Amino acid sequence: MTKEELFRNIQTKKSYLCVGLDADLKKIPSHLLNTADPIFEFNKIIIDATADLCVAYKPNIAFYEALGPKGWESLEKTLQYIPEDIFTIADAKRGDIGNTSELYARTFFDYFNFDSVTVAPYMGEDSVKPFLIKPDKWVILLALTSNPGSQDFQLQTYNGEKNRYLFEAVIQKSQTWASPEQLMFVVGATRTDYLERVRALAPEHFLLVPGVGAQGGSLAEISRLGMNKQCGLLVNSARNIIYAGNGTDFGQQARLEAQRMQQEMERYLGEYLPV
Numbered sequence: 001m002t003k004e005e006l007f008r009n010i011q012t013k014k015s016y017l018c019v020g021l022d023a024d025l026k027k028i029p030s031h032l033l034n035t036a037d038p039i040f041e042f043n044k045i046i047i048d049a050t051a052d053l054c055v056a057y058k059p060n061i062a063f064y065e066a067l068g069p070k071g072w073e074s075l076e077k078t079l080q081y082i083p084e085d086i087f088t089i090a091d092a093k094r095g096d097i098g099n100t101s102e103l104y105a106r107t108f109f110d111y112f113n114f115d116s117v118t119v120a121p122y123m124g125e126d127s128v129k130p131f132l133i134k135p136d137k138w139v140i141l142l143a144l145t146s147n148p149g150s151q152d153f154q155l156q157t158y159n160g161e162k163n164r165y166l167f168e169a170v171i172q173k174s175q176t177w178a179s180p181e182q183l184m185f186v187v188g189a190t191r192t193d194y195l196e197r198v199r200a201l202a203p204e205h206f207l208l209v210p211g212v213g214a215q216g217g218s219l220a221e222i223s224r225l226g227m228n229k230q231c232g233l234l235v236n237s238a239r240n241i242i243y244a245g246n247g248t249d250f251g252q253q254a255r256l257e258a259q260r261m262q263q264e265m266e267r268y269l270g271e272y273l274p275v
Contacts (some may be wrong), residue, residue, distance in 0.1 A: 001087050001115050001136075002136070002181065003180065003181050003206070006055065006087055006206070006229040009055045009087070010055055010230075010231045011269075012050045012264055013239050013262070014262065015053055015054060015236055015261075015262040015265050015266070016055060016231050016233045016265055017053060017055065017237065017258060017261050017262055018055070018056035018057065018058050018087075018089065018234045019050050019054045019056070019057050019058070019236070019241055019242070019258065020057075020058045020059075020091070020236050020238025020239075020241075021043050021046065021058065021059040021060075021078060021238075022060045022238045022242065023039045023042050023043055023059075023063055023074075023242070025038060025039065025067070027243055028042045029245075029248065029250050031248055036161070037070075037074055037077065039063075039067070039071065039075070039078075040074045040077045040078055040081075041208065042079055042242075043059075043074070044078075044251070044252075045057075045251040046242050046251065047078075047081060047082060047083075049252065049254045049255040049258070050159055050241065050252040050254060050255060050258040051082075051083055051086060053255070053258045053259055053262040054086070054158060054258060055234070056086060056087040056088070056089060056234050056236075057082055057086060057089070058088075058091050058236055058238075059078060059079075059087040059088075059089075059091065060238075061075070061090055061091060061092040061148070064093075076110065076112060079113065079247070087115050087234070088113075088114045088115045088116070089114065089116045089117070089118065090112065090114040090117040091118050092104070092108060092116070092117050092118055093119070093142065094108075094118075094119055094120065094131075095120035095121065095122065095123055095126055095127045095128065096116065098126045098127065098129070099129060099130075099131075101127050101130040101131060102130040104131070105117070105130050105133065105134075105137075105256075106129045107224060109131075109137050110139065111133055112163050114137075115182060116137065116138035116139070116140050116184070117131060117137075117138075117139065118140045118141075118142065118208075119131055119139050119140065119141055119142070120142050120172060120260065121141050121262030122153075125173075128141065128174065129177060129179060131177060132177065132178050132182060132183075135182065137182070138183070138184060139178065139182065139184070140183075140184055140186055140208050141170070141174050141183065141185050141186065142184040142185075142186045143167050143171050143187055143198065144186075144187050144191050144194055144198065145187075145191075146188025146189060146190040146191060146210070146211045150188070153269075154166055155215070156169040161205050165194075167194075168197065168201060169199075171185060171201045171202055172201060175202065176230060180202075180204040180206070184206040184208055184234075185198065185202060185205055185206075185207050185208070186207075186208050186209075186210070187208070187209055188209070188210060188211045189209050189212045189216075189217020189219075189222055189235070190211050190216055190217050192218065192222060192225055195221075195225040195226050196225050198226075199226055203216055203228060204228065204230075204232070206232050206234060207226055207232060207233055207234070208234045208236060209222050209226065209233060209234065209235045210236040211236075212237050212240070212261075219261065219264055219268075220264075220268070223235075223265070223268035223271075224268075227272040228271070229274055231269065235261075235265070237257075237258075241257045241258050241261075242254055244256065244257040
């Protein structure tokens with residue numbers, strides 16, 4: 001999916017919502033546990049309930065690989081079920097020496113046919129470049145995350161410069177590896193105090209913003225500070241949507257929460273996107 005196609009989907013659906021498919025056997029409704037594939041059945045109902053309201057789905061790979069071969073099967077069936085016009089993100093946070101990264105890229109792009117994968121930049125250019133070989137696939141590079149430990153490295157000053165942080169160096173350097181047509185950045189929803197700096201460094205790039213809802217991120221602030229002329233945002237919500245209900249009507253409850261977010265996003269698109 002190209003950047004233009006993604007933007008058209010945002011315009012059509014009046015939404016920049018990404019739904020996190022973080023299906024956990026300990027949390028899904030108990031009536032699904034007797035089905036042949038509870039994780040897929042759960043995802044299927046969530047997708048049916050939200051596909052017209054979101055532009056992306058993001059399975060966190062850890063929830064699937066923790067289940068062994070059955071989990072990978074559930075993931076494969078989930079990917080095949082997602083409508084083709086919806087952007088897919090493998091939230092895998094991979095990144096290793098070049099030949100290993102190439103194999104990770106094959107896993108998520110060739111075998112599973114994801115549109116994108118999240119990548120850790122710590123090992124540098126040769127660990128990221130193998131994910132950029134396919135021109136129609138995306139790297140979503142970890143830049144500034146919401147977890148407390150992000151301050152250990154991401155918010156350390158860089159190269160002796162008092163007001164320059166390591167995450168800023170990552171954003172700047174990585175733009176020499178790929179264009180905004182193939183590279184996005186992860187910016188945590190609770191990092192709105194740095195979002196203007198991120199947008200100044202990467203004015204044309206899409207940002208994947210997790211952490212709205214259960215983690216306390218503000219959709220209003222993210223939209224005000226992060227939107228660019230092509231929206232430039234994919235705002236992820238997982239727990240708030242997929243676990244909005246726990247009964248047999250959990251799909252309807254998930255839809256209500258996704259619809260609430262989509263309607264809020266529609267307002268911000270009208271307010272901040274140039275006509």
